Amino acid sequence: MSKTFYLTTPIYYVNDAPHLGHAYTTIAGDVLTRWHRQRGESVWYLTGTDEHGQKVMRTAEANGVAPQEWTDRLVEDAWKPLWKHLNIANDDFIRTTSERHMSRVQRFLEKLKESGYIYEGEYDGLYCVGCEEFKLPGDILEKDGEKTCPTHSRALEEVAETNWFFKLSAFAKPLLERYQQHPETCEPASARNEVISFLSGDVVDLSISRSSFNWGIPVSWDPGQVVYVWFDALLNYATAVGLGDDPASEGGKKFADTWPASVHLVGKDILRFHAVIWPAMLMAAGLPLPEKVFAHGWLLVGGEKMSKSKLTGIAPSDITSHFGVDAYRYYFMRAISFGSDGSFSWEDISARYTSELANDFGNLASRTIAMIEKYCDAKVPAVADEPILSDALADAVRVADEKMCALDFQGGLVAIMDFCKRVNGYVTEQAPWVLAKDDSKRAELDRVLYATAESLRALAILLHATMPETTEKLWESLGAHQSIGALGDQRIASAGMWGGLPAGTHVVKGEVLFPRLLEE
């Protein structure tokens, strides 16, 4: 059996509730893993929360609660409920304050120290609590005579401590070679070029512990220090699947089955951590490197990265309450090229909702079901060939599969929705309501209605990963659950095999898939 397709999202800081930017990555991961499940692959989808460090600690303090209480509250009241609301089918949820994570991090660090990759040194430099990052001279922005972080536009803090260091510099050369020889391991190309340019410069060792506060995982041989929050957080991808466990144990078997990760999805702001520090940590431990790190762009508001700290964060529920969860999922995957920045606008989501979802897709479904009810006694007519649609469908499936697997969600959805448009054009050309008026055209009418219903079967399968709930409704309405089986069990390849919807399948008018929007 081939290895599990193991996909991760970044683990999110729980200093605040999630906004659109966070949901963007998690939805992309959900669409991709659902797609791979529908390809018949074994899949593991991990997300979680990053709970240590000064950023979370200070927010908890500002709210007058202990950090653990703060993170427990946010995880249970804000983060997990949002993923449920957005229909995210993750297989696991890792919290960095969990015992399973903390003990494995400590064990990993001890091993690195034994192998000589960790040493004691003095750190003296500038730190951004927003990024939880030690800033290098090239990352600092001088503003009004102050040294600031370009991402957070806030003054940097001076840190002078005796810390433990990781020999990051030892891995610059092998990593550079890796990205030059295996470009597919860091995508898109713009992200890879940035990493290559960073690795070609002067890569210095990394301070991996802090002594001035205690909200973190204690360094086991030096309890006065806690592990640097990024070193702790990056390890989640491996601790969640049993890093360092006895190979015969459950954790050890899970690790053998999932590691290395197939794709780490990250935002471009945290690329360097994932494409430099993380693989260096793995190399130091003699572990295989992730197959791919993919850096997506930012959702922008007013031309700037949407963020809570800049008061531009939009809550996902603001959108789902108006458009519904599936339209929300569809919109961000369809409208923005994954890997590039994109601006969110209410006008754009409204326009796409109406034209692509309500008109092209929703109307096609309701018209087809209504006509089969009216002209065919609610029974799907005999299976019939219709090469102009079946050929277009076979192409759409091939292109969509290629694009989705390459994380080009926009390209995949365009291929699928172009097919949907093609089917609409076919219905208009064939005008079944005219054929129905002439008894001698009965066979033609049946062929057209079969072809249209069969195309809807395929669309339900192809759009299921992106819009799980709506496609279920369509599947029910088509009667396919009874005549074919559960939608989630349908393979992508089967979508393109014409004739899948059996004759005689009983259709039922369901609720409107994308109701008309209420004016605000």
Ligand code: MSP
């Ligand atoms: N905790 C770290 C990640 C550790 S992973 C080992 C972190 N957390 S975060 O909550 O600040 O951000 C998590 C992800 O959300 C990042 O990939 C970031 O790019 C993404 N986004 C935050 N705001 C965003 C937008 N406005 N647009 C798109 N994604 C953005 O970093």
